Amino acid sequence: MTTLTQTTSSRALTVAAAVLAPVALWIAVVPVAGIDLEAQGRRVGVAPVIIGSLLPALAAWALLAVLERRTGRARAIWTAVAVLALALSLGGPLGAATAAAGAALAAMHLLVGAIVILGLRRR
Template identity: 50%
Template sequence: MNTPMRRLLLTVIGAPAAALAVWALAVPLAGITLTARMGAAPQPVGPVLVIVASLVAGLAGWALLAVLERRATRPGRNWTIIALVVLVLSLSGPLTSAVGAAATVVLLLMHLVVGAVLIPGLVRAAT
């Protein structure tokens, strides 16, 4: 596996690892009840959901970057702008669906941590 591909893969794997670390500090260690309204009733936000959601975000970001690299003149710049907009929009999820102030803070932090890993990591790995 070549170095750029390895970096991309490590970045996509690093995002769920970072989000899971935040979850582990907040839920089992700090004892915060992490619950969000998903549909009709509040649901607990467990480690599987954290891993799957951040992995999907990483893979989607990687796919978009690959498309932009083939079609755009400045793929890194365009991707970074799109990724930042998506990150800001994603913050509305915890603000509107989290149950309680502590859950809101933890979910916002997880979104920001995933963005902090993916945005610079994917751009650097691709160039």
């Protein structure tokens, strides 16, 4: 397998993990624990969890790929942007209807962020 193929495969697996992990957490929180995930007046179902983790993970991968082609400091720049994006995303759970919902939503954000940042940074 070539290095490019290995990198692509590794990054695709990272994106898949970044989607599957919060879905697993959603399953544990909503149907199993019975916590109602509601934020900003909207119930958070599994579809928003999938879309809300897939799109940022793909955008992160695309940004890293562009930076790798244009600068020698791609990982450092990308990591700073990714950490900032994660920090800003944590504002969303502040609008949760309950503390339990807020904690679960914040955990999902942190889970996706950790998987994406650590997974995409790997060589």
